[in-house]
Structure formats: C-alpha cells, structure tokens
Amino acid sequence: MRHLTVEPLIASLLMMHLHGAAAVTHSLKYFETASSGVTNFPEYVMVGLVDDVEMVHYDSNTRRAEPKQDWMSRITADDPQYWQQQTENSKSNQQLYKADMETLKQRFNQTGGAHIIQLMYGCEWDDETNEVKGYAQDGYDGEDFISFDLKTETFIAPKQQAVITKHKWDNDRAVIERYKNYLTHECPDWGKKYVKYGRSSLMRTELPSVSLLQKTSSSPVSCHATGFYPDRATLFWRKDGEELHEDVDLGEILPNHDGSFQMSADLELSSVAAADWRRYDCVFQLSGVKEDIVTRLDEKEIMTNEEKPAHITFIIIIAAVALLALVIIAVGGVMFHRNRRAKCPPTSDNSSELSEQLNPEPEG
Structure with missing residues (x-):
C-alpha cells in the first residue's frame, strides 16, 4: 500500500456536531476509490467534501480536478495554479493505486475478478478549543485493511495480509510523522480556508x-x-x-x-x-x-388519509338517496295539485262562457 499523499489535494468537510450555542466542529474529508475489473466505472475516483457537500471531483475518465461548488472557484484568486496542481496530484495517485491493486491481489492470491480499494482520511477541529482529531483508513473489497491511530501513532491491521504493511510503516518514523503532520496541521489549515470560501453557503440554516x-x-x-x-x-x-x-x-x-x-x-x-x-x-x-x-x-x-369504513359510507349514501327521494316526492306532490286545480271546471256562473273559450266551435 502507498503512503498517504499530503499535498493540498485534500478538501474540507464542514461538520457541526454540537447543537445550539455550543462550539461548532468542522471537518475535512476525502474519499479515493480505485477499481479493477469493474465495468462502467472509472478506475480511479477522488471526491472532496465540505460540510457533506461535494466541492471537488476527479476521475480517470475526465482526468482533471474540477470544482463542484461555485465558491470553490474563488480559490484561484489566491492560488492561480491550484486546480492544475490538484489535477497532477490526482493523476499521480491514480498510477500509485494501480500498483497497490496488483500488490493486494497477490497478497490475497487473486488473479482476476472485480476488486476495489478505498481510502478515507481527514480531520475534525473545534473552533473554540482548536482540538483536532485526525483519521486515515484503507479498505479492500469492502472490508477494513489498515488504519492509522493518531493517539498511539501506530497502524492497525485487522487483516493478516496487512500485517506486513503495518510492520513496515510502524518502523518508518518518516511515514508516521508525515501522517501526523498532515492530520493535525495541514488538514485543519486547508479546511479553514475552504470554510472561509464557502461560509455564506455552508453556514446557512433553514428551519423545517x-x-x-x-x-x-x-x-x-x-x-x-x-x-x-x-x-x-x-x-x-x-x-x-x-x-x-x-x-x-x-x-x-x-x-x-x-x-x-x-x-x-x-x-x-x-x-x-x-x-x-x-x-x-x-x-x-x-x-x-x-x-x-x-x-x-x-x-x-x-x-x-384514512377513509371512512365501508358500512358507514354505505349508510350515508342510502340516507342521501332517501332524502333526495323525499324531496322529489314533495316537489311532485306540489306540481300535481297545481295542475289538477288548473284543469278542474270552475264552479262560478261563467263556466259555460269559459268552456266556449277553451273549446271554440269550428268555423263554418
């Protein structure tokens, strides 16, 4: 396995774990993934996050590091070569991962198939206390392979195939100092810069x-x-x-x-x-x-969105139909009486005259 690259390729992940008026904790995190034998997926991908928001991306298909947030473009005002440097770093890491993949396949007695290496590393720091926590861990085919313990300044190997790497790195003080310096100094320094660039976006809050x-x-x-x-x-x-x-x-x-x-x-x-x-x-x-x-x-x-029980709905429908029937009957009754009164012969002395008007004699 390769050593952790400590150039300013790493981006920041802003995290606010403490609630309310408590101090805000920020973090910087990066994910790198290398694959072999995986179709429709780049051989190498690097993703940088700030506050769980992707802010930089590189993959072996595009072969260039790109900003994923508008505010990340502002960094070129302070460092015009920033994106070119990130691209070159990623290309270099891409080649290192190819060598790592072959090494691991040999250790696990693998010749073919699909395999994936993952590296996650970064840091967290408290704005008020400046306390820093760093982490770096590698995985292979979905399982932990090796990680760095910042407190003990040693490497942890949960897999037998990683023991050889652990012994090599534990006995190389330059490797340990490189991990330690990055995780406790370079990482939070770069993280604070990224937070400054994206503060207006990263620090906004919206209530639900x-x-x-x-x-x-x-x-x-x-x-x-x-x-x-x-x-x-x-x-x-x-x-x-x-x-x-x-x-x-x-x-x-x-x-x-x-x-x-x-x-x-x-x-x-x-x-x-x-x-x-x-x-x-x-x-x-x-x-x-x-x-x-x-x-x-x-x-x-x-x-x-619970519907009323079927029997209740049925009763309501029956009641509505019955009520409508009563209304129809009542209206029909009124109309019937009106028509009957209009057709009945009047009882006045003018009955014969009216009869002639309604039934005139045919003209001769």
Missing part, C-alpha cells in the same frame, strides 16, 4: 415545517420534518420531557428536490391510553440553531 401524520387510527404517529438545511439535524420523541428510545422508529435523512432535507420519526401508540397522549411531544433540533421546534402530540393536529 413539522407535521404529525398517521395512515390509519391503528398506525404509528409519524413526526415529519421537511425543508430543513443543512442535514445535520436530530428528530426524536419525548415523554414527560425524557427522550424515548423504545417504540420509536427513526427514519433516515433524505434529500428533497430543492436541495433541502426531510426526516421522520414514528411513535407506536397502540398501548398508550388516549388520555396520556398529551405527555408526548416531538422535538426537532438543527445544528447551529439555538431554539428547538417542539410539536406536542395532539389528536386534533394529526393529518390522516
């Missing part, structure tokens, strides 16, 4: 609309939050102010078409008496926002 949903009266009640940004959010149910874990099914954070996010948390209430519903509430927390959004469980506020 929160609704209570229920498919049927016997289904769990779902607390659904949609339209929030960023995706560093928490949604949970409470009872009497205490967070619930039992009878709660927490869904994943999913993207909306407009770039915002949505999530839901379902609460099973089949064993809860209706009188106790008022003891429950749903809480939404967004990183960087001080105030929580609290939605109390109220049956009147639950939206549902």
